[in-house]
Amino acid sequence: MDSKAMRKRILITGASGFTGKHAVVHFMKKDYEVTAAMRKEMSCEGASVVSCDLENEDQVMKLIEDANPHYILHLAGQNHVGSSWEQPLSYVNSNVIGTLHLLEAVRKKVPTARIVVAGSALQYNPSDSSTLTHPYSFSKTMQILVSEAWAKLYNLDVVIAKPSNLIGPGHSNGVCSIFAKKIAAMEKGDEKKELHISNLEARRNFIDVRDAVAAYEHLFLFGQRKAVYEIASSVCYSLKEVASMLRTLAHVDFQITNDEANSEPFLIPDTSPLQLIGWKPNYSLEKSLLDILTFHRQTKD
Template sequence: MSNHPSILITGANGFTGQHACEYFSHAGYEVIATTRSKTNMSSNIQQEHLDLLNHKEVYHLISRTKPQYLLHLAGQNNVSDSWEDPLSTLEANVLSTAYLIDALHRINPSCKILIIGSSLQNQSITEYPSHPYSLSKALQSILAKGWSHLYNLHIMEAKPSNLIGPGYSNGVCALFAQKIVKMEQGKMQPMLEVHNLLASRDFLDVRDAVSAYDMIFQKGVAGETYDISSGELRSLGEIVNELKQLSTIGFSTKSANNMLGDQQKVISSHKIRQLGWENKIPFQTSIKSILDFYRQNEHNSLSL
């Protein structure tokens, strides 16, 4: 039997999941990674491919692995897709969470559980949701807090801001970078269309977010929710200017709407910082790593 702590990471082949697997493996954890289908992973990671909406499969997985930690990243996180298929979004984000928590409650109740929420979700179920995705994450949060209270489980929640960094992502920074790489290769006209250059968001490197998740496992309080952010709003125009400085070609921008109304509220990460966490990767380093990633992996990039 291994002397290393074991962690179950769901959604392991996603943007954050791949970084989480690498981080926790290097930190000395025994990593058990779940994916919907088989994918290439490091040989020291135990890969389990299953459907988290299959209650029996989830129960058997927990019975076999009995993890000490659960990092629940899997789910449907695309707002547009949630409008197209709200029921599947509810299933992916709520039912999968219920099956995992219930299995751990019955088999391994000492497991520390971290549910990853979103800065896009409703703060309260009494608020009207802005989209089905927000509703699904709010329900997921209520479910987690309810199970934690009813069954005395060590469940915590983390709500990161907009995550950026190297890897395949459908975030705005990644989409800009992919287009610029195509421009550099002569496959697109040197014109970047941006809906609103003045729209502002909090951007945080995914690697800093994963280190925050580890900090929560070690020092977090059961039942607490931890917001994770850089604490600084940046406009899409700032991102474009940063990419222009890094690009090998000049390009122009076209914006359909430059109204100041599209501003994200500043997200306070006071609670997680009290635990000793701090974000260490500069914004400029994150942007460069995204552009470099797509230059090296352009043939596998998303279709634009």
Template structure:
């Protein structure tokens, strides 16, 4: 991919900023699609472009101008609680914007496109009802993308990462709890912190390991395939909270919900395809937690 053009959407988000750093350092020409001017820190080798992915003419103009060889589509909304408050926004940002982008890319049939989905989708056949609007939006997105590929024969691939963690601002449990702990250490935000259940099981992958997987899928993945990305190791939310509190210098009040025990994986969720392509996670989740705490202690996430 060196010297070829890669378009990254959602470039100012948690994963997007890491992705811009990584691919620019490899010598790609990186074009970063962002929603607002100056919302992305200056990164050497990255060309920021302001574009609303729900506006067809804006997307078409951007895509035709840069003529990308590869696209990493990270843009979208990913907060389960927020999706309850504004479900239509989630349909617009996660479904409509994706199809608007794919439609613009029909003029570039050789472009390889990686759409990043979510393990929080639900299976349409065995469980036809969504547990929350975010899940519905990501399920509809994946169905639409796979159908679009068959209809228009574009080089579309999908990735389904498990819970991504690492230094940076995100809506994930680890970042939210780290921010709460650091605020409490600094005498701010002393309210209690709530989790759904200490028994919920989660698989965590560092965002930088996920980006290595995205790179591999873009270069070597098979069009039309869905590639799960996971560590293969589950831990409970209770264990995560305990580990993060041990990294803190303050006691906080925790509220534990009574949600039934759940698992982040199932029998079909395996990274075997990626392992065969040479990928495996490098960063243990304990190291990720330390770096998340350091990020917020060093002033990250402000503004």
């Protein structure tokens, strides 16, 4: 039998993004036949690259028909909390309408394909409006609600992933990347030797993007239909602890300043369902921070 015919076909939306780039590399190494979908085409060695706007229903239908995937990793969408305040409709169109177009195309063209939808730890509880804090949270919550609805109404094979704060090498607007980029600039003499943090005691749960992508593969292979899986580490760190780790890794000393130091309650996500299907994180926070810092040292921004 043709070896290509035996390979599993995976479609990755948002393949040009922070997580998407890591996902393409991961699944290529695992010998999947990868279709990398993105708004603007860029090189993805070994993968079939397709330009597609998920807000365009016809383009999405053609994408699914041509790729004919066994698996779909849905990463596409907008994910910046700050800009969601200025462009809420854009976030709804991207994160909700784009997802609906994808689900409809799957329903009509490849109804047996498994879809892993990447949600967010910043989703709110729809039954408690006090937990809604920004338009991004609204758009991601609606994305998951429509995914769960289509899974139930049309019996689609949907699995929901809720990753924590993703970190790792690459261009990211996450806090660890912002800190590391400033430190790399300090090392080059291009930045004042001061790292300012609004709230030193703000706590976050971080998970390396490479561990998250490995978790997505576990969900394709072993996850339960219509289930929700948290992807996180077992420890929450304050931003002060993160900054201190980065200072030990830096080639320059710098001052850490802050506006306030108020502790915040932060529950550690329950990753036991994911661990039961064989996943565990491999990257420590220190290793992730070193890789992020190395990336920014080597990158001309």
